[in-house]
Amino acid sequence: MKTSWRSASLVASAVSVLALTTACGQEGGTAASSQNVGVTAPAGTVAGVGTGYGSVGAGTSPSASAPAAEGGAQAGTAGQLAVSANAELGKVVIDAAGMTLYRFDADTAEPPKSNCDGDCATTWPPVPADDATAGDGIDKSLLGEVTRSDGSKQLTVDGWPVYRYAKDTNAGDTNGQGVNGKWFALAPDGKKAKSASGSGSAAAPGLSVRKDPNLGDIVVDKNGMTVYRFVKDKAWPKPVTACLGACLEKWPAVAPVATNDTEGVQKKGLMSFTRPDGVKQMTVNCSPIYTFSGDKSPGDINGQGVGGTWYAVAPDGKLVGAPKQ
Numbered sequence: 001m002k003t004s005w006r007s008a009s010l011v012a013s014a015v016s017v018l019a020l021t022t023a024c025g026q027e028g029g030t031a032a033s034s035q036n037v038g039v040t041a042p043a044g045t046v047a048g049v050g051t052g053y054g055s056v057g058a059g060t061s062p063s064a065s066a067p068a069a070e071g072g073a074q075a076g077t078a079g080q081l082a083v084s085a086n087a088e089l090g091k092v093v094i095d096a097a098g099m100t101l102y103r104f105d106a107d108t109a110e111p112p113k114s115n116c117d118g119d120c121a122t123t124w125p126p127v128p129a130d131d132a133t134a135g136d137g138i139d140k141s142l143l144g145e146v147t148r149s150d151g152s153k154q155l156t157v158d159g160w161p162v163y164r165y166a167k168d169t170n171a172g173d174t175n176g177q178g179v180n181g182k183w184f185a186l187a188p189d190g191k192k193a194k195s196a197s198g199s200g201s202a203a204a205p206g207l208s209v210r211k212d213p214n215l216g217d218i219v220v221d222k223n224g225m226t227v228y229r230f231v232k233d234k235a236w237p238k239p240v241t242a243c244l245g246a247c248l249e250k251w252p253a254v255a256p257v258a259t260n261d262t263e264g265v266q267k268k269g270l271m272s273f274t275r276p277d278g279v280k281q282m283t284v285n286c287s288p289i290y291t292f293s294g295d296k297s298p299g300d301i302n303g304q305g306v307g308g309t310w311y312a313v314a315p316d317g318k319l320v321g322a323p324k325q
Contacts, residue, residue: 078132093185124165
């Protein structure tokens with residue numbers, strides 16, 4: 001029996017709608033997100049060379065490498081360094097252009113020494129020490145410099161040589177995090193930023209539950225940061241976000257988390273969806289979830305009740321402390 005392409009298309013559409021309805025409307029509908037967005041870039045190496053750094057040469061498209069040659073990753077001076085609160089990694093150091101800065105496990109901090117030269121330094125441009133200054137949240141006494149093999153001066157933070165990543169083409173990108181298990185975003189104290197896969201210690205669940213003394217049981221992300229919901233969002237029959245544009249800068253969307261990477265959070269409606277801006281976002285009970293840029297440390301609940309529209313999230317996905325509608 002032959003089936004027309006139109007019939008096959010209708011069947012596929014029906015299956016797709018049913019799958020979404022099951023995830024948002026019935027028991028057992030759980031999400032299976034394979035990887036947190038923007039945490040680990042695809043590992044790449046120059047053919048025949050086991051260098052331990054990701055290559056922007058073979059196997060990458062022009063859009064992945066060419067723009068960076070003139071963009072932030074290849075820019076010269078660092079300017080005033082700042083601290084950025086990243087939804088996945090916690091606090092990371094960025095340069096004046098907003099580009100994420102990295103450190104390399106093959107380097108040493110005592111004494112400072114860079115072991116990234118040649119092709120490695122093309123993929124991971126060293127940050128010059130020339131005009132780097134410490135902004136808010138960065139101890140200026142940790143800033144230093146190291147003389148590279150070519151005689152140039154490279155910025156160090158707590159002794160660790162500092163780099164950008166050529167595949168980071170926009171401010172806030174963290175595509176270099178975890179590359180080949182040796183490259184990590186730089187925390188303000190010079191240590192590695194926390195990664196989704198952990199780095200030297202057991203990783204916390206992507207989502208878990210914390211007992212807050214004021215709010216009770218609330219959901220937190222893998223960095224211990226409080227998770228929030230926006231009352232203007234919709235969950236049924238499918239997730240819809242009303243937090244767009246500048247709103248997303250203040251309330252970063254929580255990236256997708258695999259169902260088996262959660263602890264204590266209701267599995268029903270635990271899924272991810274693609275926002276209108278193309279960003280993938282996690283939900284609890286199908287409601288989109290966020291962190292708050294005003295929360296600086298794990299345990300902070302500065303976003304609670306903001307504007308009468310933002311509230312912490314209970315393990316079952318309900319709003320915590322919101323007035324009854």
